[in-house]
Amino acid sequence: MADIASLILEIIKCIATPTCRCVDYHRKFKQDVEDLRKKLGILNAIKNDVETQLQAEVSLKRQCKKEVEEWLQDVRNINSEIEDVERRVHNASYLSRARIGKLVREKIKAMDAILERGSFPQGLVVDKPQTALPLPVDNLEGEIAVKKKIWEYLTSNEVPMIGVCGIGGVGKTTIMKHIHNELLLRESTFDKVIWVTVSHPFNVVKVQNEIAKGMNESLPENEDEQRRASTLMQMIGRVKYVLILDDVWQRFTLNDVGIPSPTKENGCKIVITSRKIRWEGTFYKIKNWEKF
Known part of the structure; x- marks a missing residue:
């Protein structure tokens, strides 16, 4: 009898946990969407600052670091993904809010990870490798x-x-x-x-x-x-x-x-x-x- 009770309890836990999450996604849907837009605004503001600084620092002798290029690409990618999320939010029905709410939180988490990498204390650019090679020369005598x-x-x-x-x-x-x-x-x-x-x-x-x-x-x-x-x-x-x-x-x-x-x-x-x-x-x- 005890074993049956334990089994029933585990089944209830398995059912209850997703249900609670589903309710939470639904209940906090509006707030999560606001958080999503706020985070995106912060992320794009940092992106604009980075791009402005790059315009001032990049030259034919200095180039953008690979990690900065990858970060900027990640920002562009998340912007595209959130455009799709925004379309879903706009067309969301009452029944679909929980599913879309889960997606919203996933994108917020993804943006948090990108924001953590958005600080570049070692700078945005590095010196380009020398492309021209020294020419072989004789010793300069006189002149x-x-x-x-x-x-x-x-x-x-x-x-x-x-x-x-x-x-x-x-x-x-x-x-x-x-x-x-x-x-x-x-x-x-x-x-x-x-x-x-x-x-x-x-x-x-x-x-x-x-x-x-x-x-x-x-x-x-x-x-x-x-x-x-x-x-x-x-x-x-x-x-x-x-x-x-x-x-x-x-x-x-x-x-x-x-x-x-x-x-x-x-x-x-x-x-x-x-x-x-x-x-x-x-x-x-x-x-x-x-x-x-």
């Missing part, structure tokens, strides 16, 4: 004054375009390789440092591809030079760059390649090394080797 002068031009707004001219073998390429490597190692204001060996004969497609590669991008092979130039212009225009064009043998225009003109305002720089080419005027500002 220290030349290197110093080029560096001064690169780190000031006096000259947006620098021409390093002289006969073969005087050390133009070696000096510029040293400067290229120092730009990578030092904390500078440039987002991208790009090296392109132009050589002879001039090939606009090759130069375009090398510049895009320096941007960690690529250009469509099936487009004509003009369209590629337009794409490259937009690509480079987003960054503050130093572009080193080594071993230039003939004149060309920046527009033909798709290179935005460096100016004092945008802070970009172009350095050209050449044996004989001397561009003058406002388009190219050349400092001859002898003037250093």
Whole structure:
């Protein structure tokens, strides 16, 4: 008899517990929906703050942390899920309130978990891994004054375009390789440092591809030079760059390649090394080797 009583008691417990929960979901339905909306408002406010801070901190040198990206995606996902819950709440009948109330509490619990992860005491961004690699160089013997002068031009707004001219073998390429490597190692204001060996004969497609590669991008092979130039212009225009064009043998225009003109305002720089080419005027500002 005692065993039967115990069995009946257990059955009553099994039935009573879900029933009590069901009644609770139904009784607190309105309050739970209000809590859901309040929590969602708090969560989205934090999300907006995080996104605003990211806009200020993310650059071509710094990127959003993976954990922050995942958190933002979780917030977007829960927003979509709650939109569905809101539709169900709007269409809820008296009999369906308990079932929907259970779903509401599940989403509140899910938001609580996301809110707990919404604090990022170690910051939102990290430094991007270095994409450009140092170039192999020989020891720099002499010409220290030349290197110093080029560096001064690169780190000031006096000259947006620098021409390093002289006969073969005087050390133009070696000096510029040293400067290229120092730009990578030092904390500078440039987002991208790009090296392109132009050589002879001039090939606009090759130069375009090398510049895009320096941007960690690529250009469509099936487009004509003009369209590629337009794409490259937009690509480079987003960054503050130093572009080193080594071993230039003939004149060309920046527009033909798709290179935005460096100016004092945008802070970009172009350095050209050449044996004989001397561009003058406002388009190219050349400092001859002898003037250093």
